[in-house]
Amino acid sequence: MAPELGKTKFGKFGVVSATGLLLTYAIPASFKDLKEGTFCLVPMRSGKNVKNYVALFLEYCAEPNFTCQHIIQQIPYTRILSQHYISFLHWISEYYLHxxxxIIPLIAPQFLWNTEKHTSLFKRLNKHFKLLQSDEYCIVENKYKEKLKGEILYPKRDAIFLNNEQSAVYDNLTSLSEGVVLLHGVTGSGKTExxxxxxxxxxxxxxxxLILVPEISLTPQMTSRFRALFGTSLAIVHSGLTxxxxxxxxxxxxxxxAKVVLGVRTSIFSSLQNIGLIIVDEEHESSYKSQDSVSYHARDLAIVRAKKENAVCILxxxxxxxxxxxNATLKKYHYIKLTEKYSKQKVDHFIIDSKKYLQINKKKSNPYLKSSQVSFTDDVICPEIYEFLNHKKSLNEQSIIILNRRGYVNFAIxxxxxxxxxxxxxxVTTTLHQKGKIEICHYCGFREFIRKSxxxxxGNNFIFKGVGTQQIESLIKEKxxxxxxxxLDRDVLTSNSKLTKILDDFxxxxxxxxxxxxxLAKGHDFPLVxxxxxxxxxxxxxxxxxRSGERTYQLLNQAMGRAARGEKSGTVxxxxxxxxxxxIDFALTNNSDEFFNxxxxxxxxxxxxxxxxxxxxEISGKNKDKVDYLANKVKILLIHFWQEQKIETNSIRLAGPYPAVIEKINNSYRIQLCISSIKEIHPFYLFPNTLFNDKELIGHFKIDVDPISFL
Incomplete structure (x- = not known):
């Protein structure tokens, strides 16, 4: 509906409140041609009180048959979001069934939505940014620092020099105007250049x-390399910032x-305009998948956003x-492969069979073993590992040890x-930290000194089982x-500066x-390792x-890529x-074709x-019987709906209801159902509207499209 001049118009606004609402407001003629994508201040009544909220103007609509509140004003220091961006938000809503x-709260941090702190916010912004004309701004000189806390500054660069293979890839890329490119480059082949x-x-x-990286641990290194080339044109987005x-x-x-943005998965929502390129580095990483209220996958969103912006997306x-x-084999993506390691150095590999160091106390009558019946003769690290570490130390070379378990030990029995x-x-069992003194649950945050009985x-005697990164660190220090x-794990990453110090010291x-x-296996460049x-x-x-085989292959192959990135050969x-x-054999020999097939x-x-x-x-709740009842109710609703829609039985499968692998988290029981369907059926057409409006299910029902974890 086009706005009429000289009279009050009406529009739909996404209001960011505790509940999140889509409401209609009156737009006085004094606002002239308010454009979709504008951040506005709107009132909302709660009982007898009226409170102001930030809302995003989405579209004009016909005058409703009820009285509407008027919008108050546009938000200072905000620009209009493009139609490409609004379309992008609609796509997320439809695909992820949210x-x-x-979705709207994801596009900006809390400091924009919190109206109570706007006065102090705008005072701070006034010190750093200056309005030139219309919505054009500039940075106030000497008020905006180029180097962020914990950032390592590399020498300035003006030009990038590529080898022959890299140059061929670059020429291939410059011939594209849009589309998705899968850049498959062996570790150390120079993809970042x-x-x-x-x-x-x-x-x-x-x-x-826009450049996405999977982990905060990779940002200091990537930041330094991009900062050296792009200076203040670069902006950084991740939770390690103050x-x-x-x-x-x-x-x-x-x-x-900012013309270049580098960040973790949330940066896909950056209101960067006129995008020509989106890069998703380490596109295979599971950390691109959000497990929060909206279970989006940032890699997939990058592809969608690039398409809407007519941009190139590199995976x-x-x-x-x-x-x-x-998708590359189906020709949906352009496929480019880099086969040469930049350093040209060789990586050897060895497998130590740790079974020979096990001691098993097996009872004759029982063929199954408890964890208390199994132990190592010495400790959890085989003697050969210490020999390798000592040898590398004597050569003044560096080592990395990877164990995908935080804590001191796994659990106590x-x-x-x-x-x-x-x-x-x-x-779940608690994980022991601080040399077995503290119990921590990595799911709900429960934490206390280890229980006495x-x-x-x-009984008051416990056996520590398993191993964690803290214990590995302690054992090596002793030996x-x-x-x-x-x-380096999530327990020590208390700040971005802490992360930078650990990496810089190494x-x-x-x-x-x-x-x-x-x-540690992800993208780091340590030439002396x-x-x-x-x-x-x-x-x-x-x-x-x-996906366990895929993840193991990726871990091992990436781990091999951390060695021999400098002038010396390496060992895994x-x-x-x-x-x-x-x-394991495919990963160590880099046989990606056989693994893929x-x-x-x-x-x-x-x-x-x-x-x-x-x-x-996922259906969850405090009452286990009610959760079971609701899960079966969902199953019946879905089956009846698919029958009504005449969806062919060989096009869709339904597994469950069954208890989640971790059945209870934070006193809430969890039951799951899993739909597997052909890709031609959009998720939107698999669910009846009655399911989302069922009062019994509200607050107990969660949908994860394209899940990567079933825990």
Whole structure:
């Protein structure tokens, strides 16, 4: 509906409140031609009180048959969001089956939505940004620092020089005007240099660039390399920034003062305009998938946003996801491969069979083993590992040890009845930290000093089982006291500056060995690392998840890429209870084609992605019987609806209801159903409207389109 001049108009506004609402407001003629995508201040009544909220103007509408409140004003220091961006939000709402008004809060941080703090916010912005004309802004000189806290400054660069293979890839990219490119480059092949050169090319076309990285641990390194080339044109978005830094960076992007944006998955919502290129680095990473209220996948959103902006989207990885590789084989994506490692250095690999160090106390009458019956003769690290570490230390070379478990040990069990220490709110064991002194639940946040007695038999002796990164760090310190060692996992990442110090100390050889979780295998460039150790490979390989093989392959292949990135050859050592598994062999020999074909064959048999689209439905609540009842109700509603819509039975499958792997989290029971359908059926057409409006289900019902975790 086009606005009529000289009279009051009416429009739909997404109001960001505690409930999130889509409401109609009157737009006085004094606002002239208010454009869709404008941030406005609107009143909303709650009982006898009226409070002001920030809302996004979405569209004009006909005059309703009820009295409407008037909008108050446009929000200062905000620009109009493009129609491409509004269309992007609508796509997210429809695909992920989430109301549009619940999507809108994702587009800006809390400091914009919190009207009570607007006065102080605008005072701060006035110090840093100056309005020139209309909605054009500039940065106030000497008021905006280029270097953020914890950032490492590299020397300034003006030009990027590529080798022959990289140049061929660059020429291929410059011939494209839009579309998706899968850039499959072996670890250390120089993908980042191509990103930099191509981003420079896109900027020369007067367009902007958005780069996504999967982990906060990668941002200091990537930030430094992009900052060296783009200076103050670069903006950074991730949770490691201080609140003031995040605020300034967001407005720098929103006001059009940043031409290059680098950040984690939430930066896909950056209100960057005139986008010519979106890069998704390490596109295979599961951290791009949000597990919050809207379960979006940032990689998939990057593809959609690039399409709406008529931009190029590059998906880069040394170990592309099965889904992306499959789309490349279908010619949906342009496929480009880099085969040469930039350093040209060789990486050898060894597998240490840790079974020979196990001691098993097996009872004759029982063929099954409890964890208390299994132990290592010495400790959880095989003696050969210490030999490798000592040797690299003597050569003044560095090492990385990867174990995908935080904490000191995994859990504790009672020595009398073998009952483990469990979280009182969740159906999981607690993880022990600080050398076994503290119990922590990684799901609900429960935390306390380790309990003194067993809840089942009141016994007061516990056996520590399993191993965590803290324990590995302690063991190595005991065995090799002169080895300077540090740890990198989520327990130590308390701030961006802490992260930067750990990485900077390692890069400058103040640290000899870095112990951490799988985040250490992701994209880091340490030229002096010649040894990478991966412990307990089998833990990830045998999880009850059809993607477990893919994740193990990616972890091992990426781990190999951390070694020999400089002038010396490298070694990768695996400590494992299994040897000769095809996934491990494919990863160590970088046989991506055989791995891909094997995985596709298995997934086709199981009707798993990429041959289907999965939708995970979770019903939760404090009352277990009610949750069971609601789950069966959902099942019946879905089956009846599909029969009414005449959806063919061979096009769709429904599994469940069944208890979630972790049945209880924070005192809430969880039941799941999983839909697998052919991709031609849009998720929107699989659910009746009655399901979303059912009062019994409201507050108990969650949908995850394209789930990557079934825990």
């Amino acid at each position: 109301p549009l008004e619940k 191509i990103y930099l050169k191509y981003a420079q090319y896109i900027l020369s076309k007067q367009k902007s660039v 609140s003031l830094e995040y605020e300034m960076e967001w407005f720098k992007i929103h006001l059009g003062l 880069g990885s040394a170990t592309p996801s099965i889904d992306s590789m499959y 009672c020595s009398q009845c073998a009952t483990p220490l469990k979280c009182p709110k969740c159906s 067993c809840s089942t038999c009141q 090799i006291p002169d080895l300077k060692i540090a740890r 890069r400058t050889q103040k640290t000899d060995c870095l112990v951490g979780t799988q985040m 010649t040894l990478v150790v991966v412990l307990h490979v089998e833990d990830a390989l045998f999880l009850p998840d059809f 050592v695996l400590q494992s209870l299994i040897t000769g598994h095809p996934i 094997r995985e596709l064959t298995l997934r086709k048999y199981g009707f798993h992605p990429p041959f289907s689209r999965q939708i995970l439905i």
